[in-house]
Structures are given as structure tokens and as C-alpha cells.
Amino acid sequence: MSTPIEEDPEVLAHLIQLAASNHDVTALRPLLRQGSANVRDSDTGYTPLHSAIAACEDDEDSHGVDKENHVNGHVDADGVTNGETTDAKAPEMTDAAKTVKLLLQQGAIWNDLNNDNETPGCIALKLHLNDLYEIMVDAGVRAELLLNRLDEYEQLKDEEDSETESGAALSSSNHDEPNPDITLQTPEGDADTPVLATNEAEPDEKLGNEDFLNSSLRFQGDRILDENGNGVMMAWESSIMKRTADLLCPDPGFQVLNVGHGMGIVDNFFQTKLPATHHIIEAHSAVLQRMRRDGRFDKPNVVIHEGRWQDVVPHMMEQGILFDAIYFDTFAEDYKAFRDFFSDFLVGLLKDQGKCGFFNGLGADRQICYDVYTKVVEMDLFEAGFDTEWEVIPVPRMDDCEWAGVKRKYWTLSEYKLPICTFIG
Numbered sequence: 001m002s003t004p005i006e007e008d009p010e011v012l013a014h015l016i017q018l019a020a021s022n023h024d025v026t027a028l029r030p031l032l033r034q035g036s037a038n039v040r041d042s043d044t045g046y047t048p049l050h051s052a053i054a055a056c057e058d059d060e061d062s063h064g065v066d067k068e069n070h071v072n073g074h075v076d077a078d079g080v081t082n083g084e085t086t087d088a089k090a091p092e093m094t095d096a097a098k099t100v101k102l103l104l105q106q107g108a109i110w111n112d113l114n115n116d117n118e119t120p121g122c123i124a125l126k127l128h129l130n131d132l133y134e135i136m137v138d139a140g141v142r143a144e145l146l147l148n149r150l151d152e153y154e155q156l157k158d159e160e161d162s163e164t165e166s167g168a169a170l171s172s173s174n175h176d177e178p179n180p181d182i183t184l185q186t187p188e189g190d191a192d193t194p195v196l197a198t199n200e201a202e203p204d205e206k207l208g209n210e211d212f213l214n215s216s217l218r219f220q221g222d223r224i225l226d227e228n229g230n231g232v233m234m235a236w237e238s239s240i241m242k243r244t245a246d247l248l249c250p251d252p253g254f255q256v257l258n259v260g261h262g263m264g265i266v267d268n269f270f271q272t273k274l275p276a277t278h279h280i281i282e283a284h285s286a287v288l289q290r291m292r293r294d295g296r297f298d299k300p301n302v303v304i305h306e307g308r309w310q311d312v313v314p315h316m317m318e319q320g321i322l323f324d325a326i327y328f329d330t331f332a333e334d335y336k337a338f339r340d341f342f343s344d345f346l347v348g349l350l351k352d353q354g355k356c357g358f359f360n361g362l363g364a365d366r367q368i369c370y371d372v373y374t375k376v377v378e379m380d381l382f383e384a385g386f387d388t389e390w391e392v393i394p395v396p397r398m399d400d401c402e403w404a405g406v407k408r409k410y411w412t413l414s415e416y417k418l419p420i421c422t423f424i425g
């Protein structure tokens with residue numbers, strides 16, 4: 001028997017939301033042939049993904065089941081719940097997982113926001129629905145990897161078009177331009193989709209790297225702000241920098257390279273490790289001026305390269321300089337610039353047994369974005385030939401005073417995932 005076609009879009013949207021919140025896959029499947037997996041409830045801003053996940057809370061309340069009980073039940077990739085056979089909630093969680101997966105297969109946008117500024121994954125996290133949260137993270141990873149690949153394809157296409165037009169190969173000079181795909185998955189015309197955040201400005205106020213390097217900076221003791229008041233570097237990151245230096249340079253006598261001096265926090269920690277040579281690449285004239293003032297240029301084992309890493313690194317590679325440890329932490333650059341660094345240059349700079357680290361700050365104003373980008377970076381690094389180990393370290397508790405005068409709080413999470421990369425094999 002064929003499913004009757006529901007012609008009233010409002011009724012259809014309501015039925016989709018209802019089937020999603022009831023975890024009724026049998027009803028939902030035919031409805032999604034007629035309507036969109038991204039319909040939105042006008043009162044709450046919920047999409048069917050929000051409804052499917054939020055309904056797990058209602059179920060618990062109404063059934064009086066201990067949340068931890070079913071949270072610990074594991075739903076595998078096929079939506080099958082493992083372990084916890086006594087778990088009364090397991091079948092419902094399996095149905096919830098199947099519903100979420102069906103919605104995603106049918107094009108549901110993983111990071112749409114409801115009226116409370118939450119993605120479906122944010123709700124899963126809030127309700128401690130670990131398995132549903134992981135499904136949402138994986139959906140984010142797939143979407144972002146696809147967007148990055150499309151971006152590469154667009155570039156290739158542009159390069160081919162340009163070659164056809166001019167008969168010459170295109171240089172990679174446009175690699176540093178702001179990347180619109182830094183937004184994880186942007187539904188057309190939706191300005192509310194969360195944006196991956198590093199310690200950078202909002203996209204509309206974001207200076208491109210060249211603009212940033214030509215703009216003025218404010219040095220305020222425990223922080224550097226750009227001319228729009230965005231935090232370039234802040235002292236609360238010191239524990240991250242210290243642990244990074246400890247892991248990258250465990251022994252004296254290392255050859256170390258740091259890309260991006262900022263407040264010099266990580267460079268100070270590197271100095272305490274007594275490196276044989278300590279190279280620093282820095283491009284901002286105001287930062288360089290302070291480095292001169294502070295005597296950085298006078299240290300016997302320090303070599304300072306003035307300029308953008310994009311210009312400096314190829315010369316280093318020509319000279320065959322190799323490092324035991326490399327750290328990368330720039331500002332006003334998009335993910336693609338960093339990916340260019342590790343996929344095109346890192347292999348030519350790092351010794352066979354060397355280690356590389358970077359400031360892992362993408363998406364750090366929202367847990368799910370952070371978790372998505374941590375996985376995306378790991379996959380891209382793997383593709384470039386690197387294994388990544390992550391050490392989770394606590395981030396100092398910060399009250400609002402810490403952020404007073406900073407345009408945007410670029411870090412809201414309690415833990416930092418510290419990466420250390422080495423060559424595979």
C-alpha cells in the first residue's frame with residue numbers, strides 16, 4: 001500500500017517532527033520522501049534531529065529511568081546497543097540512534113541551531129547521551145571533510161581554468177585568503193550555523209592574514225589584542241604552552257622551530273629546555289619590534305626569521321634545515337593555511353624522529369565543533385603522513401573578568417586536547 005501524500009506542508013512538517021521525537025523510523029522514512037529532514041519548529045527552532053535527541057530526556061522523565069543507566073549502554077555503528085543487557089533504556093536508545101542516522105542519511109544538517117543556540121549534538125551532550133553525541137560528531141566530521149575536499153576541487157578547477165586561460169600554472173598565493181568553508185556546514189542562507197572559532201575574530205570582522213599583519217596591535221601585559229579587540233594571545237594559555245614545550249623538547253640540545261611568536265610564552269618555555277638552536281618565524285612588525293626591545297635577537301642560540309612562514313619556510317627547506325621539534329601557532333589564518341603547512345612543508349622540515357605540535361583551538365567555543373575539528377585535523381594529518389597523539393589537559397577556570405575587553409570569548413571549554421604529531425611508521 002503506498003503512503004498517502006500529505007500535501008499541507010505544515011502538517012507534513014509536524015508529522016516529521018512527531019515521528020522523529022517518537023523515534024518511529026517506520027513512519028519517518030516515507031514522510032522524508034515527501035518532506036525535508038530539516039523542517040523547523042517555529043516555536044523552538046527545533047529540527048527533527050533536535051526533536052529526536054531531546055525526546056530522550058522526556059522519555060527518561062516520564063519513565064523514571066536512571067539516565068546513567070542507558071547512557072552507559074553503547075550503540076554501535078549499526079545502531080545496535082551493546083553491553084548493559086539489563087539496561088531498560090537500551091531499546092529506546094537504539095531506536096533514537098536509528099532515527100538520528102536516518103535523518104542524517106536524508107540530509108539533516110548536523111549543526112543547525114535551535115532558538116537556544118544549541119545544535120542537536122549540544123543537546124545530546126547536555127543530556128549525557130554519549131552514543132548519540134558520537135553519532136553527531138561523526139556526522140560533523142563527514143560533512144567537514146567533504147567541504148574541505150570540495151574546496152580543493154574548486155581550487156583545482158580554478159587552477160585548470162586559469163591555466164587554460166593563461167597557459168601558465170597558477171601560483172599558490174591565494175592559499176592564505178580567508179576560507180569561507182571554515183564554517184562547518186552552512187545551510188544556504190542560514191546565518192545562525194555555528195562557526196569554527198580559533199582565537200580569531202567573527203568572520204565578518206575577521207581580518208585576512210595580510211590585513212592582520214598590516215594592522216596595529218594592543219599589548220596589554222597579559223594579552224595581545226588586534227585592532228578590533230580580538231584576542232591574538234592571552235596569558236591563560238601558558239599551561240598549554242608549557243606542556244607543549246615539555247612534550248616537544250624533552251631533552252637539551254634540540255633544534256626547535258616556532259612559527260608565530262605572539263607573547264613569546266612558548267618560546268620562553270623552549271629556552272628553558274636549552275635548545276641547540278631555536279628558530280622563530282614571526283611576521284608582525286609590532287611583535288618583531290618588541291622582540292628586539294626584549295633582546296630576543298641577541299640570544300646566541302636564537303635565529304629569528306622576519307616574515308610570513310609562507311615566504312620563510314621555502315628558503316629554510318632550500319637550505320636543508322631540519323628540526324627535532326616544530327610548533328605552529330599563527331593568527332588570522334584559516335584551517336586551510338595550517339593544512340598547507342603540514343601537508344606541503346612539514347615533511348621537509350622535520351627530522352625522521354621529530355615531533356610537531358600546534359595550537360588546537362578550532363571550534364573551541366562549542367564542544368561539538370571542537371570535537372569535530374580535532375578528528376578532522378587528525379584525519380588530514382594522517383593523510384599527510386603523520387600520527388597524532390592527544391593529551392587532554394585542563395584549561396584554567398576563567399571568569400568573565402579574564403575576558404573583559406576582549407571582543408569574543410574564543411575559548412569556553414574546560415579541557416584542551418594537546419596534539420603531538422610524528423611521522424607514521
Ligand SMILES: C[S@@+](CC[C@H](N)C(=O)[O-])C[C@H]1O[C@@H](n2cnc3c(N)ncnc32)[C@H](O)[C@@H]1O
Nearest residue numbers: 260262263264265266283284308309329330331
Ligand atoms: C597566537 S600568537 C602566538 C602565540 C605564541 N604561541 C605564544 O606562546 O605566545 C600568533 C602569532 O603569529 C604571528 N603570525 C600570524 N600570521 C603569521 C604568518 N603568516 N607567518 C608568521 N607569523 C604569523 C602573529 O603576528 C602572532 O605573533
